Each structure stands twice: as C-alpha cells, then as structure tokens.
Amino acid sequence: MERASVTATRERLYQAAAALFAERGYENTTMADIAERAGTSRRTAFNYFPNKSDIPMFWTRRLADRSLIDAGDAQSLPTEQRVRDYLRGITRVVEAEPEISRQMMSGWAAAKGPIIYESTLLPDLELILQAGVDAGSIDSDTDIVLAARTISDALMGATFRWVREARTSYVDAVDAAADLILRALRPAQ
Template sequence: MSAVGPGPASRPGQRRAEITRDLLYEAAAELFVERGYENTTMADIAERARTSRRTAFNHFPNKSDIPMRWVRRMADVAIDASGPPEHEDTTAWVRSYFHLIGEMVQAEPELSGQMLLGWTVAAGPIRYESQLLADLTPTLRNGQARGHIDPAVDAATIARTLSDVLMGAAFRWVRERSAQHSMRELVDAGIDLVLRACKPSEPTR
C-alpha cells in the first residue's frame, strides 16, 4: 500500500461521496423516526435521499451499517468538542467524551431508540466490534504512558468495558425513559466507576 495520500484530482470525488453518505444517513434517520427501523427499506432511504438504490447500497451495503454510522458520527462530534486527548488528563478527556455522547443520545430519544433497535435486529452487539475502540484504545495507552491509567490493565479491555457501559446505559435509558436517571447520569456514573478501577496504584511507602 502506498504511503502517498490522495492527489488533488481524487479529493472532489471523495467529498462528493461524503456528501452522498451524509444525505443517505439523514434520510434514514428521518424515516426511522417516522416509520420505525423495521418498516424502512433501503429503497425508501434511496428515494428520500433522491439517489439510486445502487448508490445507497454502495454506501451502506446493509441497513445495519446505518446504526454504526450513527455511533461514529456522535463519536466524531465528541472528539471535536473534547479537543486533543494529549492536552489534558486522560480520565477527564474520557469522561467528557462519553458525557457528550450521552447528551447526544438523550437529545434525540426516538432516533436513539430506533438506532438501538436496528443494532439489535442486525445482531450488531454480537457481529461487530464497538465503533469507539479506535478512539479509546490509543488514548488509554497514551494515558498509561503519562501515568493517568494503571499500566497493568490492558488498554483494549478498558476500552471495550467503557464502550459496553455506554451501550448498556443507552439500552437501559431507552427501555426505562420515565425512570429517575437521565442518560447522561447513567453514562457518567458507569464511566466513572470503570475509570476509578483503572487508577494507577499508589506507591507503597
């Protein structure tokens, strides 16, 4: 694989592809809220986005890819809002990252419920790794090197556990939306518990 980045001629095509993917995602999100995940087809999504079914399938080969895109989009927003993780305490960055995602899930309850339904219908929790591992694992390893996270704990295991906390909180919140705790509170409490368990050990005197 060449290490040279894409040339100027390829960038407009890439940008057009990103715009089309976003249009398809937005169309899917609208339809999931209006009709429900299970009652929406890829043909419906293509029609709403004013593109062809072939184009829709090129960007999302399976309808179950759309909930993955939902998570990835929220994670990207959280990264942009939290700033570079190397500029602050790792645990503070991780708390901010998850807090922001929790806020986004809570802000659109119907969409969140439909995306989670789609994720389970497609057996996503069984078939796919978390979309958040690419963000969290290197950040946690960097935190270990800086003394913020216990180096004896596997960073990938911490990342998966944190991601599982988010998903579990989201399912619980959607199921019990009238319950006492908000999505943000559920996420914050669970993430804090995991991070406390990963604190570096105090040196023995």
C-alpha cells in the first residue's frame, strides 16, 4: 500500500473518530461507528488503531508534532521561549477544539493512558531543554529527563483541570506552571 494512501486512511479514520467523539462522546462511540463514518471496514480501522484508546494517543502526538513545528527548533530563540511556544501551540489547539479535546482526554484517561504510557512530549521537551543546557540558559546540573517530565506533568495536570472545570483558562494555567518550572531551571547567578 502506498504511503500516501496509508496516511490518507489513517487521517480519515482519525477525523471520523474526532467528529463522533464530539457528537456522541468517547464512551458512546465504537470502532464500527468510526469505520462506517470513515468509509472503511472495521478490520481496516483496527489495522490502523488496534484499540479505540490508540486514537487519543494519536491525537496527542499530532498536537505535539504540530506544536513542535510551530515553535520551531531555532537555536536563536531562548530556551524558555521555545518551551513556552511549544506548550502554547498545544494549548491553542486544545482550546480551539474544546469538545474534541475533552473527549480525547476522557478517552485517554478511561483507557488508563496516563498510568500506562510515558508522555509522548518527553523527547521533544528533552531536546529543547538540552539545547538550553548547551546554551547556558538552563543550569548544567539539571536532570533533563526529570525537568521534561515535570513540565509534561504540569501540562497534564492543567489539562485535566481544564477538562473537569471547563471554566479555567487553560493557556493561563499552562503558562503559569511553565514559568514556575522554567525559573527553577535557570542557572544560579
């Protein structure tokens, strides 16, 4: 099967799932519903997403990839700005698609995603933070893996609060958490 065809089919299935989750909710949508909406067979749907819970994981990776591209990896930007831009890219998409985002997060939590899987954001954050260490804007004694996990955990906590409360400013909550963490990572002066 051609790569473009594979990508197109995965995208059709994802778009069908996102629309159905927003309309019916994650729990009330089946893989058969998704396959039907996408115009594929159930077998094809399961070939691309072996479990319904894989769809929220795909959503998360899409958010991170899009945000990484938007934030760029330009070494000329200060590390703190790169981290903020990366997180803001994610928060903007989440706030722009609130119901899809809520359903994806609910589905991911229902599938025990936060317990079973390591954050897909960690490699991105580790690269950005390591560049900061190399540039001298992040303390050289910083445990990059722990710092990336802490930022990812702060994003996750803000996301779950936003899903639950729906009245908090998601962007402001993530910005505040990132500022707090990034201040702690600066070299001692």
